[in-house]
Amino acid sequence: MNPLTDLQTDGVDSAVTVHDPRDGTVVGSVPPATSGQVAQAVAAARAAQPAWAATNPAERGRLLRGAAARLARSARELAVLNSRETGRPQDQALAGVEAAVATLEQYAELGPLHRGVSLRGAALASDYTLRQPRGVAVLLTPWNDPVAVAAGLLGAALVTGNTVLHKPSERCPHVGLLLGEVLEPVFPSGVFATLSGGPEVGRQLAAAEVDVVAHVGSSATGSAIARAAMDTGAHVIRENGGNDPLLVDEGVDPVWAAGQAAIGAFSNSGQICTAVERIYVHRAVAGPFCEALAAEARRWNREGLLGPLVDTRMRAAVQAQVAGALEQGAVAAEGGSVPDGPGAWYPATVLLDCTEQMEIMTEETFGPVAPVSVVDSFAEGLDLAAAGRYGLAATVLTGSIAHAQRAAAALPVGTVKINAVFGGAPGGSAQPRRDSGRGFGYGPELLDEFTLVKVVHLSPLPEER
Template sequence: MVEQVVQAARAAFGSWSRTAPAERAAAVREAAAELRARVDEVVDAHAETNRDREGATGSVLAGVSTLEQYAELGPLHRGRALQGGWDATDLMVPQPRGVVVALTPWNDPVAVACGLIGAALVTGNTVIHKPSERAPKTGDLLGSILSAHLPPDVLTTVTGDASVGANLVADPGVDVVAHVGSTRTGRAIAEAAARTGARTLLENGGNDPLIVDADVDPEWAAEQAALGAFANAGQVCTSVERIYAHRAVAEPFLAALVRQAGEWDKRMCPLVDRAHRDAVHAHVAEAVASGARLLAGGRIPDGEGSRYPATVLTDCGPDLRVVTEETFGPVAPVVVVSDFDHALALACSGGYGLAASVLSASMEHAQRAWRELPVGTVKVNAVFGGAPGGAAQPRGLSGHGFGYGPELLDELTATKVVHLSPAPAAASVRP
């Protein structure tokens, strides 16, 4: 089945890549308009992820905006003219790469998919979208809405388990694999792509640190920490995963964070499923067994469902999995440090490089932090936010390549250099 889908996408590539960029953009814009009109229907399907309705609505509308963004940017994607000889023309021209496989996650299944699909389509690629097996209904509905505005086989949605994704990645007819998900899967994709020659774009796991400096209001810092750790029950790619709090504010900060955890418990959505809840709880239980102090949460609730409480830990050793790995749940492990230098050194440790946050009133500390932290995104005095169009390159175990913004158009095209020189005049022929 996968082989036939790839072949069909390859066959559709020729005509789609020759379609005028303005026409491709118009099709994507029409698809975005229908997605906006059917937002409630898509949000209903989104319930399979257990995300609350408000959050799911925001995610779908973010996907609409992203499609609209790429519909505007696609026709503006430019090459370059080079300065060659007077009688020649030299160009650098971006061209679509071919068949793009987009493997998208369950925690934000619409917004992430719309970014990868939209950028690939407006640059003239054909797309095979494989949504997470934890969000098949959402992915299938999204695909049916978007593909209705496109020629046959330009966008195909394929659902199934991990083996389907593995078969897609291994197919030699695939030119690009774009993946947002776990580091383990990203590594497997990179290995498979090395055999086929496919280009990879990987946004993988993160273990994002938050530094709480000595000169900040501990109440405000706790609000930021809670937002970063507990939003969408900690199931955000750039969630706060570990906190380094200066000793000068640690006590009031922890007290405020415990209060915040209690407030978040009242409105926090469940985790995606029980299997994921078990994995989150394993990190917490291991930490407590190793000497960490549990200040809030940390216990599986009675009853049905997959809820897990907002959890605060302190006295966490540096080698605990809850500190060194991505927990991806509503868990805030706090390490108390003696000074900013110590906090920054710990925040810079580990193999992940997705994002980091710093709360500090010191411009010197903020400057040092953004320059030294080995991550793609640094946020100072806000755990979320930023201007539209920002595109970062994750590092280390967190992947590589631009996954957003205008730069994604560059990732999904290959640059060709063209030299146009006039032919010499034909020699005259004597009778």
């Protein structure tokens, strides 16, 4: 995720006014939660947690299925609102809500099956482990796929017996509030609450006496949350920024590889945490690859396949990185400048002759930009792809099994994708490395993150042995 504002800010959040990034019109304003409301919500969640933890897991799953059904009925309304607040095309926004419904249904099934293990001890004793909820969970979620990301964390936290305080991004507060209105009535009072606001509300929640803080967003904010947890003792789950490389090996079809690069760099206008952020292409295929990638960018621009960026502030950050690269010698094969007119539009952009001295190759961009560097060998490209402070994901396009295995072993990231920039089997769950976060942020293993393990040893009385 691209940096928003570090949680270590002072003062009080003001009302958040959101503008439609397509034309700049006002969507609406949302007042932030007060410090009193935050404290009250934390207290209510703490009071409700014991009874919720004692609720039969099958009943928690049943309620979560009910939440999924309510979400499905509100899918179109949420998608339209998401499109207005973030600029995401409605069909993509709707797909995100549908993914959220499926995620809640999956956790409704997985939750009651989440179990401990039996241990081998003395013949007449019983030894086993119990999985118990951590307690009160704070969930801080992003704007770029707000319903789907929130549903994953909400589903795992609730079905394992935690009570939840959810703060959606200030860039889509109306979507967050509507999601709360849809889901909260399903659960007992105090089990699930939504709090609106910006960095100050997030800071208060992260510093509160809670048991777990799950955050999807910028690395700067994730680091601030981790520091706050040093004082509170809360368990931290965070999926943060990335600077995901794409390595194109010799011998691959350069036109196909360019199509993969375009999908990875331009989908959702580049506003995906696992988007392709930097490209290393083998010199043997660099010429036709770069030509094809520029042609792909022109097609995306010509056919209107991109939505706007989330706001003009994000666009300014993207353009600053592009301008900096151009000043340092990069060449724009397509795009590279802010278009005229209202809104936060930005074209699909291809930059050639990029170097590791450019910020666009070392930091997350979060826009539809594909910076390309030519390498003389697979080994050189792999070394460059493995460098940097992030470790979210990486993609390798190669026809060599040996190169694929070498990349999977060497790349210090949570997910290595071979010959496909997106996709994968259901249930896959990765742990990001370095500044990209800590812990499992999705999948069945997320249930483990929201629970604690207790070992039980049951021995008979002496006269019963």
